[in-house]
Amino acid sequence: MKISTSQLYDSAITQMNRQQSNVAEMQAKLASGKSLVKPSDDAEKATLIQRLNSAMQRQDLYELTLDRADSRLRMEETALSSAQNMLQRIRELAIQGSNGGLSNTDRTVIANEVSSLRDALFSLANTEDEGGNFIFSGTAVGTPAFSKDADGVITYGGDQNQTSVDISEYRQVELNRAGDAVFSSVSRTNNDGEVNTIGFFKVISDFADALESGDEATVSQGLSEISTLTDDMALSLADVGSRMNTVDSQRDILADSRLRYQELLSNAEDLDYATAVTKLSAQMLSLEAAQASFAKISQLNLFNYLR
Amino acid sequence: MVDILSIGAGATQLYRSALSTVSNNIANMNTEGYTRQVSTSEQNVPVPQGGMYIGNGSRLGDVARAFSEFNESNLRNSSSELGTQDPLIKYADRIVDVMGSGTSSLSSAFDQFFSAASNLSGDPASRALRNLYLRDAEGLAARFRELSGQLSNIEQDTQAEINLKLTSLNELGKQLFTVNQQLAKKATLNGQPPNLLDKRDDILRDMAEIAKIHVTHSDSGTVEVRLDNQNGTPVVDSLRSTVFSATFDVTQPGQVEILANVYGAASPTNSVTGGSLGGLLNFRSQALAPAVTGLNELAVITATEINTLQTTGVDANGERGTDLFNVDVVTTGAAGFTLLQSDPLKVAAAGLLKITGGALNSGVATLNYGDIVAGVATPAFTINFAAETGYDINGAAVAVDANGGFTFEGINYTFTGTPADGDSFTVGLNASALGDNRNMLLMARLQDKATYADGRSMGEGYLDLVRKVGNTSALAKISQDALQAVFDQAVMEKDKLSGVSLDQEAADLIRFQQAYQASAQIIQTSTKMFDSILGIR
Numbered sequence: 001m002k003i004s005t006s007q008l009y010d011s012a013i014t015q016m017n018r019q020q021s022n023v024a025e026m027q028a029k030l031a032s033g034k035s036l037v038k039p040s041d042d043a044e045k046a047t048l049i050q051r052l053n054s055a056m057q058r059q060d061l062y063e064l065t066l067d068r069a070d071s072r073l074r075m076e077e078t079a080l081s082s083a084q085n086m087l088q089r090i091r092e093l094a095i096q097g098s099n100g101g102l103s104n105t106d107r108t109v110i111a112n113e114v115s116s117l118r119d120a121l122f123s124l125a126n127t128e129d130e131g132g133n134f135i136f137s138g139t140a141v142g143t144p145a146f147s148k149d150a151d152g153v154i155t156y157g158g159d160q161n162q163t164s165v166d167i168s169e170y171r172q173v174e175l176n177r178a179g180d181a182v183f184s185s186v187s188r189t190n191n192d193g194e195v196n197t198i199g200f201f202k203v204i205s206d207f208a209d210a211l212e213s214g215d216e217a218t219v220s221q222g223l224s225e226i227s228t229l230t231d232d233m234a235l236s237l238a239d240v241g242s243r244m245n246t247v248d249s250q251r252d253i254l255a256d257s258r259l260r261y262q263e264l265l266s267n268a269e270d271l272d273y274a275t276a277v278t279k280l281s282a283q284m285l286s287l288e289a290a291q292a293s294f295a296k297i298s299q300l301n302l303f304n305y306l307r
Numbered sequence: 308m309v310d311i312l313s314i315g316a317g318a319t320q321l322y323r324s325a326l327s328t329v330s331n332n333i334a335n336m337n338t339e340g341y342t343r344q345v346s347t348s349e350q351n352v353p354v355p356q357g358g359m360y361i362g363n364g365s366r367l368g369d370v371a372r373a374f375s376e377f378n379e380s381n382l383r384n385s386s387s388e389l390g391t392q393d394p395l396i397k398y399a400d401r402i403v404d405v406m407g408s409g410t411s412s413l414s415s416a417f418d419q420f421f422s423a424a425s426n427l428s429g430d431p432a433s434r435a436l437r438n439l440y441l442r443d444a445e446g447l448a449a450r451f452r453e454l455s456g457q458l459s460n461i462e463q464d465t466q467a468e469i470n471l472k473l474t475s476l477n478e479l480g481k482q483l484f485t486v487n488q489q490l491a492k493k494a495t496l497n498g499q500p501p502n503l504l505d506k507r508d509d510i511l512r513d514m515a516e517i518a519k520i521h522v523t524h525s526d527s528g529t530v531e532v533r534l535d536n537q538n539g540t541p542v543v544d545s546l547r548s549t550v551f552s553a554t555f556d557v558t559q560p561g562q563v564e565i566l567a568n569v570y571g572a573a574s575p576t577n578s579v580t581g582g583s584l585g586g587l588l589n590f591r592s593q594a595l596a597p598a599v600t601g602l603n604e605l606a607v608i609t610a611t612e613i614n615t616l617q618t619t620g621v622d623a624n625g626e627r628g629t630d631l632f633n634v635d636v637v638t639t640g641a642a643g644f645t646l647l648q649s650d651p652l653k654v655a656a657a658g659l660l661k662i663t664g665g666a667l668n669s670g671v672a673t674l675n676y677g678d679i680v681a682g683v684a685t686p687a688f689t690i691n692f693a694a695e696t697g698y699d700i701n702g703a704a705v706a707v708d709a710n711g712g713f714t715f716e717g718i719n720y721t722f723t724g725t726p727a728d729g730d731s732f733t734v735g736l737n738a739s740a741l742g743d744n745r746n747m748l749l750m751a752r753l754q755d756k757a758t759y760a761d762g763r764s765m766g767e768g769y770l771d772l773v774r775k776v777g778n779t780s781a782l783a784k785i786s787q788d789a790l791q792a793v794f795d796q797a798v799m800e801k802d803k804l805s806g807v808s809l810d811q812e813a814a815d816l817i818r819f820q821q822a823y824q825a826s827a828q829i830i831q832t833s834t835k836m837f838d839s840i841l842g843i844r
Contacts, residue, residue, distance in 0.1 A: 004806020006337055007799070039407030043777020046407040047770040050414040054766060057418045068429045133432045133742060139657070141432045141742030159661070163744050165429050166751065174337050175429075176742075296311035302813035 012294040019287035026280045045268060052265040056249075059258045064253065065165050066247050072175050073244045076135060078080045080182065080237045084116045086117050087230045090204060092118075096224040097211045104214065111211040118204040122146060123190060125183050125200075136179030139163055146201070154201040158181040167250045173243050177236060184232040186225045187215035200229060311836065313382045314351075314364030315829030317719045320346050322686065322823035324367045329815045336807045340509040342372040343508045343807050344501055372501050373805050376524060379508060382797040383515035383522070389580035390516045391796045392787035394586035398461055399780035405457045406598070407773045413605070416450035417766050419443045425751035427656060431744040437623070437651035444613075444631060445646045446480030451606050455641035458599050462560050463586050465595065469563065472584045473551045476517050480532075480548030483510045504528055514542065519581030538580035542568045545594065551576075563588055594779045601772040603640035608758050609682075609765055610636045610644065616753065619679040620655030620746030625738035627685055628655025628746075658745030659685065660718075661737035670727030674734070677719040686716045687695070687735045694728035 028037045073131035096102070097110045125146045126134050133141035137158030145158045158179050164172040183200040190196060198206070208224030328346040335341040349368035353360035406412055423443040427436045486507050493499055507530060514520050514532065521539060523531040533539040542549050550568040565588075566573040579585055610632040617631040631654075633645040648654065662674045674690070688700050690713075698705040698713065705713045712721035720734075737743060759768050 001804070002803050002808050002811060003799075003803045004343075005809040006804055007802045011795075038404050039773075040403040040777070040780060043403045043407055043774055043781065044572035046403070046777070047774050048768060048775075050407065050409065050412060051766075053409060054414055054418050057422060061422050065425065067427050131430065131433055137742070143739065159740065160663075161661075161740065161743060163431070163742055164748070164750060165744070166425065169755070190713040301811045306813060306817070 007048070010298070012290070012298075015286065016290050016294070018284060019290055023287055024284045026276060026283060029271050030273070030276055030280065031291060033271050033273075034269055036269070049265065049268050052261060052268060056258070056261050056265060059261060062167055062250075062254055063258075065167055066251055069165055069167065069173055070244065070247050072129070072135075073240055073247065075129060076176065077129070077237065077240045077244065079124050079135070080233065080240060083121055083124050084230070084233045084237055085184075087120055087226065087233050090114055090117050090150065090207075091223070091226050091230055094207060094219070094226050097207075098216070098219050098223050100216065107211045107214060111208045114204060114208040114211065118201060118208065121204070122148070122201060125179055133159065134179075135176060136182060138176070138178040143206060146183070152205075154199065156183075156199070168249065168253065171246075171250060173246050173250075177239065182233070182236045184229060184236075186228050188221075188225070197227070203229060312830060312833040315826050315833055316830060317351065317364045317366055318826035319823055321365055321367050322492060322819045322826055324370070325819040326816065326823060329812050329819060330371055332807045333809065333812050333816075336809065336812075339617040340505050340512070341807070342374050342501065342505050342508070344370050345373050346370045363487040369497065370501070371497075372504060372692055374504070374508075375801075376766075378797070378801040378804060379511075380522060382794075382801050383512060384581075385790065385797040386512065387515045387519035387585070389787065389790040390583045391581050391586040391589065392783045392790060394465070394583050395590045395594070396780050398465060398587075398590045398785065399776050399783065400844050402458070402598055402776045403780060406454060406769075407777070410455070411450075412773070413447075413450055413769045414766055415456060416443075416447045417769070420447040421751055421754040424747055427654070428744040428747035428751050431656035431747055432623075432741045433593065434651055436654070437654045439649055440654055441646070441648060444648075447609070448632060448644045448646045451602070451609070451641040451644035455599075455603055455606075455644075456598045458595065458602065459557075459642070462557070462591075462595060462599070463838045465591055466555050469553050469587050471586065472517050472587065473553055473565070476514065476542070476584070477548070477550050479510050479514050479517075480543050480550075483507065483514075483530070483543045484548040486510065487545065488528045490527055491545075494527055496526065499528050515582065517582045518579050518584045534576065534578040536578075540576040541569055559596070560599055561592035563591055592781075594776045598776050599640075599770075599774060602753075605765060605768055605772070605791060606636050606641035606644050608768070608817055610634065611767070612753055612756070612758050613750070615681040616746060617655050617749050618681055619659050619683070621657040621659055621737045621740065621743070622655045622749040623652040623741055625736075625740075627659065627736065628653065654747075656747040657737050657740045657743035659737060660690075660734055661740065665689075665731035665733070668695065668727070668730040668732075670725060670730045672722050672724035672726040672730065674732040675721050675723065677721065677735075679718055682715040685736050686717065686718060689731055689733045690715075690720075691731045692728065 017018040029035065036042055036045055036049070073251065093110050093114055097107060097114075102110075126144050127135050129135050134143065134145045135141075136145035137143050140158045143157045145156065146154050147157050148154050156179055160178045160180075162177065163175045165175060167173050180199075184197050185197045186203055187195050188198045203222070203225045206218065207226060210218035210222055309534065325346045325348070328344050332343055341469040347368040347370075348365045350365055353362050409415060420443045423436070423440040423793040427433070427440045430436055486503060488505060490507070491501055493505060496504075506526070511520070511522060511530065511532070519535050521533045521536050523533075523537070525531075529545065531544045532542040536543060540549065550573075552566045552568070552573060554564045554566065556562045564575050565577075565579050565584075567576040568574075579588060611634075614630045614632055614634065619626045622628050629647070629648065631648055633639075633643060633647055635643050636758070659679055660676050662676065670692075690698055690700050690705065692698050696704070698707065700715065705715065708719075709715055709722055712719060714720070726732075754765050754766065757763065758765050763771065
C-alpha cells in the first residue's frame, strides 16, 4: 500500500504528540500524588471522592461535637460532685443536729453552717459556662437557674427542656439536665394530710430554721428529706457519668469509622506509585521508540540514491 | 510513411509533460488539499502500410487528478462524525471540572454549611457560632451564584462558537458558489483546472467539519450541497448559497434554533447534524441544559428546605424566624440565590413551640409536636384532659387520632405516657429558650434528608448532576476513539490514491527521465538515418 510522504510525517507527529501528552499526564499525576489530575479525567471517581470527603468531614464534625459534649458534661460533673459533697456535709450536720443532747449554741452553729452551705449550693446551681450561659436553666440559658426574691425565697427560673446533640448519625447524647431535676424537690405531707412539693433550697432552709428553733420533729423530717436530696444528687451524678461513658465509647467507634473512610478515600484518591512509575517508563520507552524510528524512517527516501 | 523524427519529437514532448507533472507533484507535496496528478499517454493513430499498421508514436492523453468521489465523501462523513464529539467533550469537561472540583463544587459548600449548623446545635447560645453559621450560609449562596455564573459563561461561549461556525459555513457557501460558477463555464470534468477542483473539495471538507453535508456532483464538476441528506436544507445550489443564523433562549440553553435563509426569508431548519456545529447543539441539549435545570432545581429545593426550617423555629430574640434565603430563587434560579439575614440573633436555632404541663398535673404524660410545615401560624392554646369527656381546647372536644395524639391548626401533637384526669398542657411560642437547639439539629440533619421527590439528599442530587455531565463526556470520549480510527482509515484510503509519495515520484522521475533520454535518442537516430541518406555519393 502506498503511504504518502506528508501522511508519513503527519501520523508520526500525531503519534509522538499523543505519547508526549500521555507522559505529561502521568508526570502530573506523579507530581500531585493523586490519581485524578482534574475531575473530568473520571467524573464518576471525582464524585466518589467528593462523597467520601463529605463523610470524612462529618467524622471530624462528630469528633468536635464529642469534644464539646465532653467538656460540657465535665463542667456539669464538677458542679454536681461539689454539690454532692456539700449535701453530704449537710447530711452529717443533720445527723449531728438530730442528736437530742445539743445545746442551743451548738445548734445555732450547725444551723449557720447549713445556711452558708445552702448559699454555696445556690451559687453552684447558677453555674455559668464559658459563654456566660447558665448550665442548669434547661434551654432558657439566658435566665439564672435559681433566683432569690426579697423574702429570700428561691425559685427555679429555667425550663424543663433538655438539649441533645448528634454524636453519630444514629446516636444522640443529652448535654444538660433541667436545674429543678438536679436540685430536686421532695414531697412533704403537712398536718392536714396535704401533699406539697417542697423545693431543694426550701428543704435546707426549713432544716436550718428548725435547728435554730429546736423543733426536733422538723429536724428529723429534715434529715430524711436531705437524705432524699443526697440520693437524687447521686443519681444525677451517675447520669452525667453514664453520658460521659457514651461519649467515650462513641469516640472509639468514631476512630474506627474515620480510619475506614480514610482508607476508602486513599484508595479512591491517591496514586498507586508503583503502577504509575512502571506505566511512565513504558510510556517514555514508546515515545523514545517513536522518535528513534521516525528519525530512521524519514531518512529512507529514493532521492537519497539519485546522484 | 512513418516519420521517426516526429515520433521522437512527440515522445520528448510527452515525457517533458510527464516530468513536469511529477515535478508539480513533488513541489505540492506539502500543499494542503492538493490532489496528486497523473499524466497518461495515448498511442497515436497508426499509419496503414501495405495491409499492415505501423505505430505512429504517442502523445499526452490526459493529466488527471488521482481522485475518488467515494473516498472523498467517506472522509467528509467521518470527519463530520468525529467533529461532533470534540465540542461535547471540551465543554462537558469544563462543566465537570468546575462542578466536580473539591474547592469550587457545591458539595464542599454544603459540607461547610451543615457543619456550621451542627456546630451551632452544640452551643446554640453562642454568638460566634451563629456568626459562623451565617458566614457559611452566605458561602453556600455565593457558591450557587458562582456555579450558575460559570454555567452561563459556558452558555455564552458556546453561543459565540455556534455563531462563529455559522459565519464560517456562510462564508464557505459563498466561496463554493463562486467556484461552482467558474466550473459551470466548461461542460465536462476533463476540461476543469485541477486546482479549482481541489479548491472545491477543500471547501466541502471544511463544510463537513462544521456539519454533516450531502453532496451531489454534476457532469461538469459543480456541486449541490444540502445539510444531512438529500432532503436536507440546501446550503449551495446552482442559484444561491444559503445564509444561516441562530437564535438562542438564555433560559432554555437546550433550545437553539438554526435559521436558514434560502429563499429570502429565514425559516428554522432541523437538519443540522454532526460536525462541530452538531456537537455544540448536542452539548447544549445533552449536558448544559440538564446541568442548568438541575442546578436551578437544587437551588429551589435548598432554599425552600432551609427556609422552611428557619421559619418554623425561634431566633435568639425569642421571635419566630424569617426566611434565610431569597425565595425569588424559584424564578431567578441559582443566579438569584442570596442570603437575606445578616443579624446572627435572627438565626432560628430553637424549636417553635414550648409545651408546658399544668402546675397541678398529676400524670406523667408529656406532649410533643411533630414536623411543622412552612407558613403554619404559631399556635397558642391549652388542652385539658378529663377522664370522662376526653380532651378539649377552650371547651371544644378534640378528636384523638390512631396514635393517641391529635392535630390542631395544622400541627400534629403526640403524647408520651398517659395523662391523668385534670391534666392540662399549654402550647405556645418558645419565646425564651436561647439554649434550645432543636431546630438547628433538624437543620444539621437536613444534609441527609430525602429532599428530592425520588429520595435523594441535596448532596446526592448535586453529585448526580456532575455524574450525568461526566457520563455525557465519557460516552463522547469512547465514541471519539472509535470515530478517530474510522477517520484515520478514511484519510489513509484517500491518501493512498490522492497523496504524494516521494518514493513514487522519485521512481516516476527516473522512469520518465529515462524515457525522455530514450526519446531524444530517437531524434538522434533519425538524424543519423537522414545523414546516412545524405552521405550517399
